[in-house]
Amino acid sequence: MNTDLILRQQLMQRVFARMNDRQREAVFCVDGPLLILAGAGSGKTTVLINRIANLVQFGRAYHSPEIADLTEAQRAELQACASGLQMPSPELLSLLAVDPCPAWRILAITFTNKAAGELKERLVARLGPEGNDVTAGTFHSFCARILRREGEYLGYSSHFTIYDTDDSRRLMKEILKSRGIDEKTLPVKTVLGEISRAKDSLMSPDDYAAAMSVDPRLRKVSDCYAIYQARLKEADAMDFDDLLCKTVELFTTHPEVLQRYQNRYDYLMVDEYQDTNHAQYRLVSLLAARSGNLCVVGDDDQSIYQFRGATIENILNFEDEFAGCKTIRLEQNYRSTGRILTAANHVIAQNKGRKGKTLWTANPEGEKIDIVTFDNGDEEARWIAGRILDKVAVGAHLRDFAVLYRANAQSASIETALVRSGIPYRIFGGHRFYDTQEVRDAMAYLRVLCNPTDAVALRRIINQPRRGIGDTTLERAAGLAEQQDIPLYEVLSHADEYADLQRASAKIKGFIAMMDALRDKLEQPDVLPHDVYREMLEVTGYQKMWELQGEAEAERVQNLQELESAIRKYEDESDEGAASLAGFLEEASLMTDVDNYDADADTVVLMTMHAAKGLEFPTVFLPGMEDGVFPSLQTMFEPDKMEEERRLCYVAITRARERLIITNAVSRLMYGQTNRNRPSRFLNDIPPAVKAETKKTTARPFMTEAFGGNRGGFDGGFGGYGHRSGGVRTSYDDSRMPDYESYSQETPPAAARSSWAATPATPPKPATPAAPCAWQVGDRVKHNAFGSGTVKAASPMGNDVLLTIAFDKIGEKKLMGKFARLEKES
DNA sequence: TTATGGCGATTTTTT
DNA sequence: ATCGCCATAA
Numbered sequence A: 001m002n003t004d005l006i007l008r009q010q011l012m013q014r015v016f017a018r019m020n021d022r023q024r025e026a027v028f029c030v031d032g033p034l035l036i037l038a039g040a041g042s043g044k045t046t047v048l049i050n051r052i053a054n055l056v057q058f059g060r061a062y063h064s065p066e067i068a069d070l071t072e073a074q075r076a077e078l079q080a081c082a083s084g085l086q087m088p089s090p091e092l093l094s095l096l097a098v099d100p101c102p103a104w105r106i107l108a109i110t111f112t113n114k115a116a117g118e119l120k121e122r123l124v125a126r127l128g129p130e131g132n133d134v135t136a137g138t139f140h141s142f143c144a145r146i147l148r149r150e151g152e153y154l155g156y157s158s159h160f161t162i163y164d165t166d167d168s169r170r171l172m173k174e175i176l177k178s179r180g181i182d183e184k185t186l187p188v189k190t191v192l193g194e195i196s197r198a199k200d201s202l203m204s205p206d207d208y209a210a211a212m213s214v215d216p217r218l219r220k221v222s223d224c225y226a227i228y229q230a231r232l233k234e235a236d237a238m239d240f241d242d243l244l245c246k247t248v249e250l251f252t253t254h255p256e257v258l259q260r261y262q263n264r265y266d267y268l269m270v271d272e273y274q275d276t277n278h279a280q281y282r283l284v285s286l287l288a289a290r291s292g293n294l295c296v297v298g299d300d301d302q303s304i305y306q307f308r309g310a311t312i313e314n315i316l317n318f319e320d321e322f323a324g325c326k327t328i329r330l331e332q333n334y335r336s337t338g339r340i341l342t343a344a345n346h347v348i349a350q351n352k353g354r355k356g357k358t359l360w361t362a363n364p365e366g367e368k369i370d371i372v373t374f375d376n377g378d379e380e381a382r383w384i385a386g387r388i389l390d391k392v393a394v395g396a397h398l399r400d401f402a403v404l405y406r407a408n409a410q411s412a413s414i415e416t417a418l419v420r421s422g423i424p425y426r427i428f429g430g431h432r433f434y435d436t437q438e439v440r441d442a443m444a445y446l447r448v449l450c451n452p453t454d455a456v457a458l459r460r461i462i463n464q465p466r467r468g469i470g471d472t473t474l475e476r477a478a479g480l481a482e483q484q485d486i487p488l489y490e491v492l493s494h495a496d497e498y499a500d501l502q503r504a505s506a507k508i509k510g511f512i513a514m515m516d517a518l519r520d521k522l523e524q525p526d527v528l529p530h531d532v533y534r535e536m537l538e539v540t541g542y543q544k545m546w547e548l549q550g551e552a553e554a555e556r557v558q559n560l561q562e563l564e565s566a567i568r569k570y571e572d573e574s575d576e577g578a579a580s581l582a583g584f585l586e587e588a589s590l591m592t593d594v595d596n597y598d599a600d601a602d603t604v605v606l607m608t609m610h611a612a613k614g615l616e617f618p619t620v621f622l623p624g625m626e627d628g629v630f631p632s633l634q635t636m637f638e639p640d641k642m643e644e645e646r647r648l649c650y651v652a653i654t655r656a657r658e659r660l661i662i663t664n665a666v667s668r669l670m671y672g673q674t675n676r677n678r679p680s681r682f683l684n685d686i687p688p689a690v691k692a693e694t695k696k697t698t699a700r701p702f703m704t705e706a707f708g709g710n711r712g713g714f715d716g717g718f719g720g721y722g723h724r725s726g727g728v729r730t731s732y733d734d735s736r737m738p739d740y741e742s743y744s745q746e747t748p749p750a751a752a753r754s755s756w757a758a759t760p761a762t763p764p765k766p767a768t769p770a771a772p773c774a775w776q777v778g779d780r781v782k783h784n785a786f787g788s789g790t791v792k793a794a795s796p797m798g799n800d801v802l803l804t805i806a807f808d809k810i811g812e813k814k815l816m817g818k819f820a821r822l823e824k825e826s
Numbered sequence B: 001t002t003a004t005g006g007c008g009a010t011t012t013t014t015t
Numbered sequence C: 001a002t003c004g005c006c007a008t009a010a
Helices: A002-015 A021-028 A044-057 A072-082 A090-096 A113-133 A139-154 A165-178 A188-200 A205-211 A216-234 A240-253 A255-264 A278-288 A338-349 A377-393 A408-420 A437-450 A455-461 A471-484 A488-493 A505-523 A529-539 A542-547 A550-573 A581-589 A639-653 A681-685
Strands: A034-038 A106-110 A135-138 A161-163 A237-239 A267-270 A294-298 A326-330 A369-376 A401-405 A425-427 A604-608 A617-622 A656-670 A673-676 A691-696 A780-783 A787-797 A800-807 A811-816 A822-824
Touching: A002 A072, A021 A044, A021 A326, A034 A044, A044 A106, A044 A113, A044 A267, A044 A294, A072 A090, A106 A113, A106 A139, A113 A135, A135 A139, A139 A240, A139 A255, A139 A278, A161 A165, A161 A240, A161 A581, A165 A188, A165 A216, A165 A237, A165 A455, A188 A216, A188 A240, A188 A278, A205 A216, A216 A237, A237 A240, A240 A255, A240 A278, A255 A278, A267 A278, A278 A294, A338 A369, A338 A639, A338 A656, A338 A681, A369 A377, A377 A401, A377 A408, A377 A656, A377 A800, A377 A811, A401 A408, A408 A425, A408 A604, A408 A656, A437 A455, A437 A505, A437 A529, A437 A542, A437 A550, A437 A581, A455 A471, A455 A488, A471 A488, A488 A505, A505 A529, A529 A542, A529 A550, A529 A581, A542 A550, A550 A581, A617 A639, A780 A800
Parallel strands: A034 A294, A034 A326, A106 A135, A106 A267, A161 A237, A267 A294, A369 A656, A369 A691, A401 A604, A401 A617, A425 A604, A617 A656
Antiparallel strands: A656 A673, A780 A787, A780 A822, A787 A800, A800 A811
16 A cells, blocks of 8 residues: 555656656645745746646645555556556556546636647647646636626626727726816826726725825726726726726625636636736735645745736735745756856846745756957947848748847837848837737727727727818717717717707718728628628728728738738637627737747847746847846836846846847937947946957947946946056857757757657758749849948758858948849849 | 927836 | 927818
8 A cells, every 4th residue: 555655755756857857846736825935937837737746636635645545557557657667548647646626617817818829739738638728828818707607797798898008008098188187297108107006905995095195196996096097997898907907896795606617617827926926916815715735836036017007015925825835946047047047146136025945957068158249239230230141041940039138218229230131020019910000900909899988999099081070070979979878889889869069960970980891791691790890891891991091001001911811710719600800809909029920930139138037048138238238227216126127137138048149239229319328337347267258349449448347336427447558359259159968958859858758859950942043143233231342151041041242342241142132134 | 180300208028 | 309299280
C-alpha cells in the first residue's frame, strides 16, 4: 500500500519531469491559496499548463494518502511507468487520480486575449480536446460573458454595448457641454480618469459623492459621474471598467448568482496578478470564496500598470488576505543569458518595497550588453537598421529582432530608418486598425443595428456621409429625448411628430427607414453578419463617400474591406450558426493589438515596452535610453512613478534572450523640439563587467576633457560628452550570434512539446531555398532616398536577397531586395 | 449646414 | 509634429 503511494509519486514526478523542483512544487500544490512569485522568464506559463494538467489528470493525488487497491497487473504497469519505461494508460491514470477536476470546473484568467488563446492551445496540445473546456479568458472577456447572461439582474439587456475609451470620451464631452462646464478648467480626460479610479476601487456615483470634499472641481466630477452612468445605462452600454465593477455589483447584490459561479469553479488561477486592481481583487475573492482554491501568479517586479489603477498591494498582501497561503518563488530564468540577467537584477535591486527575489540562470554568460551613444536620434535609428542587416546577412531572421521603446512617439525615426533600409517590420500600438476613423464609423453603424439605443454610435454616424442632419437638429432631438426620457433613436423615428424637427424630418425618416431595413435583414435566417455589413456599406453610401475622395483615401476603403475579412474570420471561427453580429462586436471591442502579434511572421517587431510584457526575442534593442525619455520626464521627480519606471526597465531588459543593445543619443528631436539628454540613470546600475560602452559621436572641438565625465546630478543643459575627433571605434565583436540552444520553456521546440519523458531534441533547421535575384552585381540602380548607385554584392537570403549597394553620394548601404524600392537605371 | 483655415495645446504606458 | 477646436465664410 505504502509502496503504491511512493510509486504514484514517482510516476507523477516523471510526468512532470521537464520542470524544476520549485515548479513541480507549484504544480502539485493544488489545495488552498497559493502565491507563485514568478520572475521574468521563469516558465510560469509552463507551470500554469502543468498545474491544470495535474488537476485534470491526477487531482489531489500527489499529497493524498488515498489510493485505490491495485491488481498485480496494474501494479506492474505503475512500476513500469514510475521507472520511466512506458507511459501510463488512461485506465491507470484514472485509477491513480484522487478527486480529479473536470476541465470545465477550472477558471484561468490572463492579462491579454492572446495569453488566454495560447494557454488554451497548449492545454489542448497537452490534454486533447478536453483542454478546450477550461474557461480561459481575460478579466474583461470573462466578466462580459457573465454580464451577457446575467445582466438583466442589473437592468441591462443581453446585447448591451461595450464602450471603449473613445466612446466614453465622446459621451463625457457631451455631458460637459450640456452642463456648461468649460473643458479648459476640467478636461475630459481628467474627469474620465477620476471616474475610472473610482470604479477601480468600486465606488458608485453615490459613494463618490459622499466621500467628496468641498473641492468644487471634484463636486463637478461627481455630478458628471452620476450623469455618465445614467447615460450609459440609457444606452444599454458599459465601459471597460463597468465590466468589472458591474460584475462585482451583481455578485454582491445577488448572492444566489454568485453562488452559481462559485459552485461552477473548483479551481481558480489568475495570471499577472501584480497588474490587478481592487475591483479585480474583489472579483477573484468572491469567486474563490467557496472553494478556497485560488492560485495567483505574478511578479511584483513586473508591476507596470499602477498608473491605470493596478494596486501592487494585491500581491504584496496576498499572504495576509488569504489565510494559510503558500508561497512559491520561481527564480530560475530559462530565457536570458547570464549577463542580461545580471543587468536586470542590478537595475531592479535599486527599488524599495520588493518581495525580494534574485533571478539566476544556468544559461551561458553570453555577450556583453552593448551600450552605444550617438549624436542624434536619426544616427541611432540608422545604426539599428544597419546592425539588423549585418546580422541578417550572417544568418539571423528578421523576427529575431525587436525594438522596444518607452513611448510610441519614438517609433517614427526607427520606422524611417527601417523603411530606407528595406527592412520589413510590424509595429504594435500607436494607431490601430480598430482605431481608424473609417473602421470606427463602420463599427458604429453595426452597433446601431444591434442596439439602437446606443446614442454615441448613433450620433457618430447619423451625418456620416452628409445627410443634412446637422448639429442643430441633433441637439434638438437629444433635448427632446432627455425631456421625455426615451432613447434618441425613438425620437428620430417619430421626427415628423415634433414641431422642432419638421425641417429635417424627411431626411431623418429616410435615415431611420434605411437602418430599420438593415436591421430586418439582420434578423433573417441564413443571412450572415458580413452580408449585412456589406449591404450597410452600400446602402448608407458610407463606402462611396470615401471612394469619391479618390486615391488619397484609398487606404480607408481598403480598411473597410479588411473589416469584412475580420467579420468573415469571426464567422469561420464560430460554431455553426453561432456567429452573430453582436458577438463580433464584442470580440472586436475587447481586442487589442498585441493579440494580433504573430511570432512566426518574419519581420522585425516594434512596440512599446509595456506591450512587450510577456514576450521574448533573441535580440532586443532599447533606443532612447536617456533621462527624460526613459525614465520619462513626467516620472523623474516622483519616487513612486520612478519605481514603476524602473520596473518597466527591468521588464524591457528581461525580454532579451541572447543579445541586448541599449542605445542613446546626445541630442534628440521629439515633439518638434530638439533636446539634449543625459544618459539614462538606469545605465549606472548595470555593472561595468557586463556592459560594453561605445561612443559613436563626432567631435565637438569647443568641449574639452574638463567637461567630460558624467557625475551624478544635473549640470544644466550640456551633458558631459567630451570626445575627440573621430570618436571611439566600435568595439563590439561582430562575429556570429551565439550558437547555444535556448532553453526557453515558454516556447519549447515543437518536437519536445508533447513527449512526456525528457530528451528534448531540436529539429534541424530546414535549408533556406535560394531565391531568384532580380538584381545582378554591377547593375545601376536608383533609390528614392539614397539616389543612384551600383550593386556591389547580392547574397540570397530566405526568399529574398540582401543587396550591398554603393551609392554615389552617400556610400555603401545594405538593403533587402524585395522591400527596397529600387529602380533600374540604364 | 458645411468647408476651411488658423490657432493653441498637447504629447506614457492600455484592458 | 500633430491633433482638435473654433471662428468665419460660403
